[in-house]
Amino acid sequence: MSNDKISDKRHLRSVATRQKLLEAAKEVFLEEGFQKATISQMIKKANIGYGTAYVHFEGKEDLLCVLMENVMAQFYEIAEISFFPKSKDEAEQIINKQTYSFLKMAEAERNMMQIFEQAIGVSSVISDKWKAIREKFIQRISMDIAYSQQNGLARATLNDEIVARGWFFTNEMYLWEIVRNEHHHSVEEIATTITSLYATGLYL
Amino acid sequence: MSNDKISDKRHLRSVATRQKLLEAAKEVFLEEGFQKATISQMIKKANIGYGTAYVHFEGKEDLLCVLMENVMAQFYEIAEISFFPKSKDEAEQIINKQTYSFLKMAEAERNMMQIFEQAIGVSSVISDKWKAIREKFIQRISMDIAYSQQNGLARATLNDEIVARGWFFTNEMYLWEIVRNEHHHSVEEIATTITSLYATGLYL
DNA sequence: CAATGAATATGACACGATGTCAATATTATT
DNA sequence: AATAATATTGACATCGTGTCATATTCATTG
The missing domain is CATH 1.10.10.60 (Homeodomain-like)
Known part of the structure; x- marks a missing residue:
């Protein structure tokens, strides 16, 4: 009782x-x-x-x-980082920070993330969990791009969803490379380089 | 005899x-x-x-x-497309063409590529085959970037290999989306959008 | 506090897929 | 015709999985 x-x-x-x-x-x-x-x-x-x-x-x-519940929760947290830049430079700074946090997860949770990656290829249940995380990120990035376009910061001719997906894909694949310890550059350098490329391509 | x-x-x-x-x-x-x-x-x-x-x-x-030998050979062919642009516009044009060919493979060979993707997640033998294709592309893209940088067409501050990997990753993930028939836009639109983003970000 | 009932734990079993191997069948050579 | 080389075969041993009838442990009730 x-x-x-x-x-x-x-x-x-x-x-x-x-x-x-x-x-x-x-x-x-x-x-x-x-x-x-x-x-x-x-x-x-x-x-x-x-x-x-x-x-x-x-x-x-x-x-x-x-076993992966807490790690997945951390990804959802990163996806929630707020994004209201007032300039191209500020945008690049925020994006760089988010990308860095994202990639750092690979290092911090490397061991279990390795298992996770293997499981994604085998189990549809696990695969769906990761897909949900991916779509969450893409949805947020799409909104961020749309926001920047509406404020005249970003090129409005580009379809926001296509750009968002492409951008997340780069991040994701680097994540797995880092998880597998197959990256040839520091996480910092990777984050700043791909962010610079992306920001320069998208922002005015 | x-x-x-x-x-x-x-x-x-x-x-x-x-x-x-x-x-x-x-x-x-x-x-x-x-x-x-x-x-x-x-x-x-x-x-x-x-x-x-x-x-x-x-x-x-x-x-x-x-069963996948011929398909894999086709990827190697696409990777070999020559790249000696004289201007930013010409570069974007060549890149767009290559990206388009690459993504079109997903449509042309969709059925077997679906099996291939499933197998990559399960079999290390198959996974290695795909990794070899990926590295071939990345190596070629790196060379293309270095060429453009040496000719003053592309931003020389960016590390060519990091950019090359990031760019290929976007292409690759879109390839698998198209293979799974999960893309929400036409292959043409995807190719031109991501190419435009990439070329604008990298070229001067 | 004995008895009844509910929640939890157990391992034997049946199933399905894999890879091997000794035996067999087919064709070539001498 | 005998022998050798090559190709085929399916029965067998092995391994991992998931289920289920049974046993055990604990709570509740009269």
Whole structure:
């Protein structure tokens, strides 16, 4: 009766095993990568019964979704950065900051982002999660471009959505390069270079 | 003795079964997608013994590699388009043409490219094939940028490789959008818009 | 506090896909 | 005709998955 569920011993045990499994899953994912990782490995490492895993999660994908929740939330935060520039230079400055934050996520969360990238190629559930993030960014960027065009800062002849998608694509692909540690330049240099190219191309 | 292998009945039979399997594989891939497609299905459709498949190919991935050979060759051809502009306008024109050819491939080979994209996310062999194509393009674009910079046509302050990668990434992501039929604009409009943005940003 | 019921955990099982291999069949050569 | 080389075959072992009937643990009720 008191505290509803908190003091329910069964519920407490349930939460604990769920947590054990999540931690084991993270370890296995990081050791094996998404594809080679198996539920069986995670179950062994978590010291629970085989069937128990399926009580708490639907499978590998579901497990990873939960493990990536906080990272995905951070992306949504970055997408929300406000954008009301009064000049071309201010616009470039804001964009540069956003791009930098975006790419820095790749470094900060590299390990799990590597798993995430592998999973995107395999699991439609995970892929959809990332697509939602992508569309969120593109929608925001489109609005930013439209705002700049209405204020006479940006070339109005260009279709905002096409530009927004193209711009995000550059950012996204660099993100994955950095995640894979395959980038040959500093994140700062990449951010400033692509931002400069973009701002010069779009703004007047 | 005559014609070495052409008139070898055994060899002829071998080539025929290999071909039967390739054709069956293509059908199954297109019906089921890369992930759901199974070797067993292909074998059944080709009317050959189970083990026979593994004599000719190492597995699904290997099969798809062969099926994509001609498409991949076409990408390499597009990458080779010569680039010696004498003005900003001429540069934009050449770039637009190349981008258009590139994106048109997505439409022309949509069905198999869809399978290819799925496979890239799953198979490291296929993924490497695409990475090689990507690096080929980026290398060529880098050279083109350096050429323009040396001739005073393009902003020399920008790092050519960073710009080249960013530019190709935009192209590539649009390619996959078109492959998936998820683009909301005509290929022409996409090509001219992103080219205009790029050329304005890079050229003087 | 015993008994009943609900929530949780368990592992044996059936299924489907893969790749291998010893045996077989077909064709070439001697 | 015998032998060798090449190509084909399907049964088998293996592995990962997801389900489900059963068992266990805990809460509630009379």
